[in-house]
Structure formats: structure tokens, C-alpha cells
Amino acid sequence: MSTLDPSFSQHLQEDELTPDQYGDFISSLPTTGFLSQYRGFWFPTKFMQGVLSLRKHFQAHDTDILMMTPPKVGTTWLKAILFAILNRKHHLDLQKHPLLTNNPHILVPYLDLHLYNKKEVPDLTTYPSPRLFSAHLPYTLLPTSVKNSKCKIVYLYRNPKDTFVSLWHFLEKIGMTTDSFEETFDKFCQGVSNFGPYWDHVLSYWNESLEKSQRILCLRYEELKEQPTTHLKRIAEFLGCPFSSEEETKGMINDISRLCSFDYLSKLEVNKSGTTHNMKNESLFRRGEVGDWVNYLTPQMSEKLDNIFKEKFHGTGLKF
Numbered sequence: 672m673s674t675l676d677p678s679f680s681q682h683l684q685e686d687e688l689t690p691d692q693y694g695d696f697i698s699s700l701p702t703t704g705f706l707s708q709y710r711g712f713w714f715p716t717k718f719m720q721g722v723l724s725l726r727k728h729f730q731a732h733d734t735d736i737l738m739m740t741p742p743k744v745g746t747t748w749l750k751a752i753l754f755a756i757l758n759r760k761h762h763l764d765l766q767k768h769p770l771l772t773n774n775p776h777i778l779v780p781y782l783d784l785h786l787y788n789k790k791e792v793p794d795l796t797t798y799p800s801p802r803l804f805s806a807h808l809p810y811t812l813l814p815t816s817v818k819n820s821k822c823k824i825v826y827l828y829r830n831p832k833d834t835f836v837s838l839w840h841f842l843e844k845i846g847m848t849t850d851s852f853e854e855t856f857d858k859f860c861q862g863v864s865n866f867g868p869y870w871d872h873v874l875s876y877w878n879e880s881l882e883k884s885q886r887i888l889c890l891r892y893e894e895l896k897e898q899p900t901t902h903l904k905r906i907a908e909f910l911g912c913p914f915s916s917e918e919e920t921k922g923m924i925n926d927i928s929r930l931c932s933f934d935y936l937s938k939l940e941v942n943k944s945g946t947t948h949n950m951k952n953e954s955l956f957r958r959g960e961v962g963d964w965v966n967y968l969t970p971q972m973s974e975k976l977d978n979i980f981k982e983k984f985h986g987t988g989l990k991f
């Protein structure tokens with residue numbers, strides 16, 4: 672039974688919704704395929720409840736570290752890196768490291784896709800400080816408590832062509848699209864993709880980071896891939912736990928880089944045969960390379976994306 676009068680829903684602020692009204696509110700949103708449009712972005716409908724609850728209830732701590740990404744830009748990789756950097760003093764023996772037996776998405780949970788999607792108000796008191804969480808929400812839609820706190824945000828983005836190709840394979844694999852490759856591409860170009868428009872997602876963090884460089888660190892998949900150790904050092908400094916010269920001498924940065932690499936993580940049994948929240952872990956590891964898009968996009972498709980992103984990022988300083 673509907674608990675929300677449709678004429679009322681247009682005026683209702685989401686913050687005022689009670690949990691039994693979420694379903695009706697979500698049904699009132701514009702949809703296409705598996706996605707619903709909310710405040711200018713396209714969210715997988717099955718995660719909308721998590722998005723609304725997170726925005727309404729999450730209280731950031733100044734010591735929190737939030738890892739934010741659009742999907743398919745290397746989230747799994749960065750989760751492994753941040754976890755390994757922050758917890759390195761507890762896991763000096765790499766042969767017993769939690770990453771060997773846990774997928775990174777278990778060690779660094781999603782606020783929107785998992786914690787707040789499962790429960791209106793999850794119990795976060797068991798997470799030790801500094802709490803490390805992740806989410807796919809764009810900056811503009813983060814809860815006010817995050818924007819007003821001193822918590823640190825690490826953001827990762829990736830060449831849109833590789834991001835799109837990775838997204839396509841992932842959606843196909845997990846059965847979250849009925850569209851063809853070409854249809855999915857056209858929608859991506861129109862801004863209709865998971866947590867898209869992709870350019871608005873990237874710009875939401877990029878623009879904010881220009882003013883708040885002490886609070887928001889933006890990283891690019893390609894630069895992380897090219898010089899992992901340089902960027903691991905940069906991340907540790909940003910998080911306020913720089914590697915000591917002793918740690919450097921002992922080779923700890925290289926060790927973490929190797930531990931989190933595609934080759935290493937993708938060959939672990941937990942990532943070959945395990946599942947996380949009903950999803951096969953192997954679906955998170957495909958090629959892990961820069962430039963794989965050349966094998967999938969036609970020259971016309973490539974040119975179309977070049978033109979879109981040239982226009983969207985013009986004058987922003989963002990490069991791919």
C-alpha cells in the first residue's frame with residue numbers, strides 16, 4: 672500500500688521521509704533500466720535506500736577517512752592500499768596480512784552500497800578510529816556532517832574510456848544491464864551511467880579539492896599505476912602517517928605496493944573463488960591495465976568521448 676501521496680512527494684524533503692516512505696519516494700524517481708535519477712545523478716535503484724539513509728544519518732568524525740570513487744576506477748585497489756597503509760603497524764608479517772584472506776571490500780566497507788543499504792541506521796561504534804569507509808556518492812550529495820567535518824577524503828578517478836569499458840564488462844557479468852554495448856555507450860555519453868554523469872562526479876571532487884587540498888586528495892588511476900610507490904608515499908603523508916625512513920629502508924612501501932597489485936590480489940584464492948555481499952570477487956578483477964579501451968571502442972566512439980570530455984573539463988585543469 673502506498674504511504675506517500677504523489678502530489679505530496681514533490682514537496683517532501685527526503686530528510687523528512689520515514690523508512691516506510693522510502694519505497695514510494697524511490698518509485699517516484701525517474702528511472703531507466705536499473706537506474707534511478709536523484710538530484711542530478713543516476714543511482715542503481717537497489718542502492719537508493721542506502722543513499723538516502725546515508726545522507727540522512729551518517730555523522731562524520733574529524734578523524735574519519737573516506738575513500739570516494741565513481742564505480743570501476745580502481746576502488747578495490749585503492750581500498751587495499753589505504754587499508755594496508757593505515758594498518759601497517761599491526762600487520763608487519765605480510766604472510767599473515769588480512770588482504771590475503773579478505774577481499775578489500777570486506778576490509779573497507781561501502782557506506783552507501785552496504786552499511787546504510789542494509790540498515791537505516793547501522794551500528795558504526797565497532798569501527799576503530801580512524802574509521803575508514805568508502806562510498807560512490809558525488810561530493811555534492813555527501814551528508815552535511817561530512818562537508819562540515821575535518822575528515823579526509825581520498826578520491827580516485829580514471830580515464831573515461833577505460834572506466835566505461837570496465838563498467839560495461841562488469842554490468843554484463845553481474846547481469847545489471849539488458850542494453851547492448853552500443854546502447855550502454857550512448858547512455859554513458861548522455862550521462863546515464865551508475866553514479867553518473869561521470870564528468871559531474873569527477874568535477875564534484877576535483878573542484879572542491881582545489882580549495883580544500885588539505886582535506887581532499889584526488890588521484891588518477893593511470894598515475895597510480897605508473898608510479899605506485901611515489902603515490903603511496905603521497906597518500907601516507909596526506910593521511911598524516913608518513914612512512915619513516917626506517918620503513919622506507921626496510922622496503923615497506925614496495926611491499927605494500929606489491930601486496931596491493933593487480934597480479935598479486937587477483938591470484939589470491941579469496942579473490943578467485945570468494946564472494947562479497949553475493950557478488951563473485953573475481954568480477955572485480957578483469958585486466959587492470961591502462962588503455963584496454965582500444966580493444967573495444969571504435970575510432971568514432973573514442974572521438975566522441977574525447978570531444979565530450981574536452982568540453983566538460985575545459986578550463987578545469989583536469990587531464991586524462
Ligand SMILES: Nc1ncnc2c1ncn2[C@@H]1O[C@H](COP(=O)(O)OS(=O)(=O)O)[C@@H](OP(=O)(O)O)[C@H]1O
Nearest residue numbers: 742743744745746747748837932933956957958959
Ligand atoms: N590491484 C589492482 N590494480 C589495478 N587495477 C585493479 C586492481 N584491482 C582491480 N583493478 C581493476 O579496477 C577495475 C574495477 O574497478 P573498481 O574496483 O572501482 O570496481 S568497483 O567499483 O569496486 O565495482 C577493473 O578494471 P578493468 O580490468 O579495466 O575492468 C579491475 O580489473
